[in-house]
Amino acid sequence: MTNTESLMVLWLKHIEKCQVTQTNWNAAISSWELRNEDDIKKLMAIMSKFFLKNFQLNLYESPITPLLFLQQGNIEVLGLKINSSATNIYGVSITHDKSSFDSGNFLGPLEEIIKKMIRTALLTIGYFNISNANIIFAEPKINKNLYESLLNVISGLNNIFESMGYDFTFELIVNGNYKEIVFEPVIKLTKAANDSSELFSKNVQMSQTSSIRSDNNTTTKIGKFIRIEFEKLMDNGLLTEEIVHNLCDNNYSKEILDLRFPMLKRYNDKQSLVEQRLVKGNGRYYSHVYYINGQKYLLTNDWYEKNRGKLLMWINKIKTRK
Template sequence: MKIEIGESLMLSWLKHAKNCQLVQLNWKPSVKSWDIHNEVIVESMMKESDQYFKDKYNLDLFKLNRSYSQLLQQAEIDTLGLEVGGAGRVQNIYGIDVAFHESGLNYGSNKEETISRVLKKMIRTSMAIHGYFDLNKGNIIFAAPKIASSIREPLHLYISELQELFRSKGLNFRFELLCNEEFKEKIFNVVTALSNSVSDTSELFMRSIQMYNLFAEEKQVSSLPKTTIKAKKVPADFKGAEIIKIGALVRSSFDRLIAEDLLTEQEVERLQRLDYAKRTFNITYPVLKRIDSASSMTEQQKVNGRPRFYAEPYTIYGTNYLLCNHWVEDLSRSYFEAWLRRIEEAT
């Protein structure tokens, strides 16, 4: 199976930025095995959407194919992701189509054809989720690194109208176009920033970034003192950082801070103190916990019987530590980002 670089990028984005435990590339329904739920709604929404854009903008989304069940059976989603919460419930589902055209998005002989194809993909993806997963909400994304303004601007308008059309029917799908600078900030920057903390060799985009970084690191100039050469780093407030969940941000940041020797021995000592953790990060456990080689790792992860530290150890100045995993987005994020900026500005 051929995997496009854009699809691999979105796979990594869903897994590491959106906390999706289940991600599949090139998802297709098993039409002979699966029942279609909400069949009447699916057909009516596809018909109404088609008619709406034909009447208002003279766009023919589904052309001569008026068999809506067949259109649904032909659905293919480039990247499908599920974030699963307690009791196995789906908290978020993402259906993403991604297109990487170096000269700019182009699906046909004119811009109307390209716009129609994008809208068709988004409608069919939402209805595939509604029909095969029996869900009436989800995140439908079309992502492309380069779209000309003559296509991008009307697409933004049409997608907002599509959103309202679905909401008027009680369907809470969120339609989003991520392209150009937004693609860079919300997707590319985020995945690149997380690449140091991922070691899955199946994630081709991540591996390509890691290989690039291997050879792109700044070379030390022999005539300059060693202290004048610093590794290139991603700042704490880079555009797109807000997309990363707090846990992933903490882990990837510590990976980088340790690799670049940005933590002083004094700071490491402070990070092991509970009072410092409460005051600096607004958390209720020390950030770092020194590993005791005489005790089991499983027990050292726990506090009052609950795992409060990540299993993977961090080695700092020759000593192994566990990193706290109990971070709350609304309570801790601003504190952590402020601390991270302070650490970086001190170097």
């Protein structure tokens, strides 16, 4: 088991609360029935055309059956989160050839990652027979060119699966996001648990730490960081009416971002700015008025370092989903 696989298992178990985790999960293809085969064939055909047109990548070198494609790999880290009404599946892909990330030619690792994520998604559809899952590519460090290409890949995959009626979320957890979302929360929890059966050895921790690069996300103070990132989302037209509506909801802001107040508050021209910034007598919103989709809003200033991880995950999902 690699360092990244070990860390992702702990992340799924302790942070995402998965009751079942497994590395290198393989389907018993010779014994199990393949479900939704027609959908899998359609998805493979759509994705073949998409990646040939947009990335000049020929995903399948020759005509290939779904069974043969699924046999060519596994789900490197699998997590099952089970409650009384539903099962949520996490399929995590990583790569074992780290040296390719530092090379000038990133098409090789890009193709490898695409195939891994697609195969993970199709294994989920074919053998778990569910229509919702989280498909993640996780790595402590990848180069800028590969990262930017993967953002377009993730956006395309989300759109393709949504068009086929599947509620799949494809996402990247890499570089600074990996440190904030996975590494630091897991290390903090495992240290507190003092459980030697689950703690990394010193060598593993040192290896993980050295592989995570410094990132502006972690050095910029949280208040400044949220304003910078929020304005980027505005400038790029990513704050849809639905997203803005959700951010004005207290329950959504609490559940998704762990905020004590709604992230956004509708501005009222008939009321003073000073009054609107207050919550129970305390200033909980910035004084700057944001114009979004023709309406005015205030942004909460009640941010803490504990919010950074969930904030990064939310921003990443907004950026990669059209």
